[in-house]
Amino acid sequence: MEAVVVENITKTYGKGKVLAVDNVSFSVNKGELFGLIGPDGAGKTSIFRMLTTLLLPDEGSATVDGFNVVTDFKQIRSSVGYMPGKFSLYQDLTIEENLNFFATVFGTTVTENYHLIQDIYVQIEPFKKRRAGKLSGGMKQKLALCCALIHKPTTLFLDEPTTGVDPVSRKEFWEMLRRLKKQGITIIVSTPYMDEAALCDRIALIQNGKILSIDTPDNVTRSYPANLYAIKANEMYRLLKSLETFPDRLNSYAFGEYAHATFRSEKLDTAHLEHFLTDKGLSGIEIKRIPATIEDSFIKLLN
Amino acid sequence: MKQFIAFVRKEFFHVLRDRRTLLILFGMPIAQILIFGFALTNEVKDSEILVVDYAKDDASQQIITEIAASRYFNIRNAALTHKEMLSTFQKGKIKAVIVFPASFNRYLLHNNQAQIQVITDATDINTANMITNYLTAIIKDYQAKINENLLVPYQIIPETRMLYNPQLKGAHGFVPGVMALVLMLVSVMMTAISIVREKEMGTMEILLVSPFKPVLVIFAKAFPYLILSLINVTAILFLSVFALDLPVKGSLLLLFLESTLFIITCLALGIFISIKTDSQQIAMLISLMGMLLPTMMFSGFLFPIENMPVPLQVISNIIPSKWFYIIVKSIMIKGLGIGSLWKETLILAGMTLFLLTVSLKSFKIRLQ
Numbered sequence: 001m002e003a004v005v006v007e008n009i010t011k012t013y014g015k016g017k018v019l020a021v022d023n024v025s026f027s028v029n030k031g032e033l034f035g036l037i038g039p040d041g042a043g044k045t046s047i048f049r050m051l052t053t054l055l056l057p058d059e060g061s062a063t064v065d066g067f068n069v070v071t072d073f074k075q076i077r078s079s080v081g082y083m084p085g086k087f088s089l090y091q092d093l094t095i096e097e098n099l100n101f102f103a104t105v106f107g108t109t110v111t112e113n114y115h116l117i118q119d120i121y122v123q124i125e126p127f128k129k130r131r132a133g134k135l136s137g138g139m140k141q142k143l144a145l146c147c148a149l150i151h152k153p154t155t156l157f158l159d160e161p162t163t164g165v166d167p168v169s170r171k172e173f174w175e176m177l178r179r180l181k182k183q184g185i186t187i188i189v190s191t192p193y194m195d196e197a198a199l200c201d202r203i204a205l206i207q208n209g210k211i212l213s214i215d216t217p218d219n220v221t222r223s224y225p226a227n228l229y230a231i232k233a234n235e236m237y238r239l240l241k242s243l244e245t246f247p248d249r250l251n252s253y254a255f256g257e258y259a260h261a262t263f264r265s266e267k268l269d270t271a272h273l274e275h276f277l278t279d280k281g282l283s284g285i286e287i288k289r290i291p292a293t294i295e296d297s298f299i300k301l302l303n
Numbered sequence: 304m305k306q307f308i309a310f311v312r313k314e315f316f317h318v319l320r321d322r323r324t325l326l327i328l329f330g331m332p333i334a335q336i337l338i339f340g341f342a343l344t345n346e347v348k349d350s351e352i353l354v355v356d357y358a359k360d361d362a363s364q365q366i367i368t369e370i371a372a373s374r375y376f377n378i379r380n381a382a383l384t385h386k387e388m389l390s391t392f393q394k395g396k397i398k399a400v401i402v403f404p405a406s407f408n409r410y411l412l413h414n415n416q417a418q419i420q421v422i423t424d425a426t427d428i429n430t431a432n433m434i435t436n437y438l439t440a441i442i443k444d445y446q447a448k449i450n451e452n453l454l455v456p457y458q459i460i461p462e463t464r465m466l467y468n469p470q471l472k473g474a475h476g477f478v479p480g481v482m483a484l485v486l487m488l489v490s491v492m493m494t495a496i497s498i499v500r501e502k503e504m505g506t507m508e509i510l511l512v513s514p515f516k517p518v519l520v521i522f523a524k525a526f527p528y529l530i531l532s533l534i535n536v537t538a539i540l541f542l543s544v545f546a547l548d549l550p551v552k553g554s555l556l557l558l559f560l561e562s563t564l565f566i567i568t569c570l571a572l573g574i575f576i577s578i579k580t581d582s583q584q585i586a587m588l589i590s591l592m593g594m595l596l597p598t599m600m601f602s603g604f605l606f607p608i609e610n611m612p613v614p615l616q617v618i619s620n621i622i623p624s625k626w627f628y629i630i631v632k633s634i635m636i637k638g639l640g641i642g643s644l645w646k647e648t649l650i651l652a653g654m655t656l657f658l659l660t661v662s663l664k665s666f667k668i669r670l671q
Binding site for chain 2: 082
């Protein structure tokens with residue numbers, strides 16, 4: 001059973017001048033944790049806003065829980081949960097007041113659906129008298145998630161929920177999402193962080209309004225076509241410059257403290273490369289073959 | 304309904320927790336009433352008058368006593384030459400000089416005619432005019448007194464009466480004006496800003512993706528400002544009655560009903576501005592420039608509309624505050640009832656209906 005179906009959706013801004021979403025199609029199964037992965041400006045937010053009935057698609061159609069996003073917007077609005085990319089709660093209201101307000105607006109009470117938010121709410125409950133504007137980034141996101149969950153939505157749309165949140169809170173946040181998934185809620189989440197992609201059931205890699213690939217994270221990395229090497233040396237900048245002049249090189253880029261590189265030949269002559277780099281004046285050279293990450297796959301798809 | 308109440312309560316939290324909003328809401332009307340009431344008055348009170356009395360006889364002394372008895376003037380005596388007089392004027396301390404020539408009484412009795420010179424500082428024309436009028440009136444009074452037992456063959460005595468405001472109190476004109484101004488400011492600007500703030504903060508996005516009807520969002524946003532504006536009306540009336548001695552002559556209930564109508568007009572305007580703008584600054588600017596200025600200029604509160612060029616008089620008709628100003632003035636000062644005000648009320652109601660329809664028509668249930 002499919003919770004969300006998107007068919008050939010296109011969205012432009014400024015009377016057709018800016019193409020934000022370009023003929024995108026995908027579907028999300030019920031109870032799935034689906035990730036839209038892509039850099040800023042890829043069109044993630046536009047897709048979210050069309051699915052939450054906030055924007056009208058120029059072309060194509062989409063349904064959420066079987067309801068059309070254009071004609072049945074009322075049904076969709078009362079059944080989905082939406083957490084916009086920007087923190088969108090009332091800064092001058094306390095945690096408790098925000099939660100109560102959104103519960104009432106959605107025609108329910110906090111006690112009625114407390115079981116849904118309990119895990120998350122207990123973490124911010126000690127601060128329930130504090131105003132939302134005075135919370136840390138991680139707490140704000142937890143509160144926003146509580147508010148989006150309070151009416152027991154069938155589908156949850158989370159637009160970049162972890163942007164600007166510290167690594168520990170990010171990890172916690174994703175654990176919460178996995179727990180929510182167990183309750184049968186379909187979750188569509190967007191993120192610019194590639195490491196979070198691996199935590200989704202399926203991901204769509206998106207760039208410039210186009211979907212490059214849709215698959216499980218494992219399949220995305222497994223289908224990585226070239227041999228990938230991680231290379232380390234004492235000087236990163238010179239290492240990258242040197243790699244660019246290496247005749248066999250296909251692609252190379254910085255990746256943390258390593259440089260990742262792919263080569264034309266099936267099997268890289270590591271000794272030859274090491275010699276080449278030493279000649280360029282580099283030392284402490286380390287070359288190892290590694291499995292591809294989502295980010296590597298994404299960069300590969302972009303080229 | 305429960306949702307509506309929760310929304311209104313939330314709105315009150317916003318207002319009560321923001322000190323600046325509170326200050327604008329309640330500090331401004333009080334400040335305006337007090338400023339207009341006591342500082343920016345165009346009444347002539349306690350004007351410094353210099354008396355140069357070369358006569359020092361019965362008649363001159365009697366006139367001086369009359370002038371001194373009036374609360375409009377403070378009298379100082381001095382013997383000055385013409386030149387010294389001019390330099391005193393230049394210092395700006397005195398508003399007028401009265402000169403009695405030598406042998407004033409003798410001229411009066413023997414030649415049947417005497418002259419008094421009144422010199423005023425006409426830098427401020429209104430004040431100069433008013434002082435001259437008051438002084439002439441006092442002198443005429445004195446003249447009437449000495450002619451009491453005489454038969455003057457031909458005489459026309461104009462009997463003037465200043466209706467509704469016999470003491471010519473400035474407060475009469477500006478209390479209705481300030482009321483229109485404050486309501487305009489609070490209802491238009493505050494509503495516009497508070498709705499645009501939801502857009503700017505992104506909360507509008509969440510509210511739209513909820514079962515709460517978008518139109519109800521707008522009504523729930525506007526409702527608290529209706530109540531706050533009514534509180535303002537009460538505060539202004541309270542101040543005008545107890546601090547400015549200006550009682551409400553007509554029906555208080557009618558005054559409140561008409562105020563409610565005008566507040567709704569303003570709220571509709573505020574809603575319209577909020578729909579058409581995306582940032583709080585722009586909403587504020589439009590409210591201030593587009594609403595406050597016309598209210599000041601075209602309501603007839605600062606400048607009489609009858610004296611304006613015809614095109615401006617025509618324009619003044621589309622300013623809601625003009626009609627409200629007329630209504631409030633009529634109820635408060637003339638004590639008129641709805642029977643004499645139905646035309647203005649109808650015009651205001653028509654404007655409200657039009658603005659509400661336009662606002663609700665242009666309200667978008669989506670982001671674009």
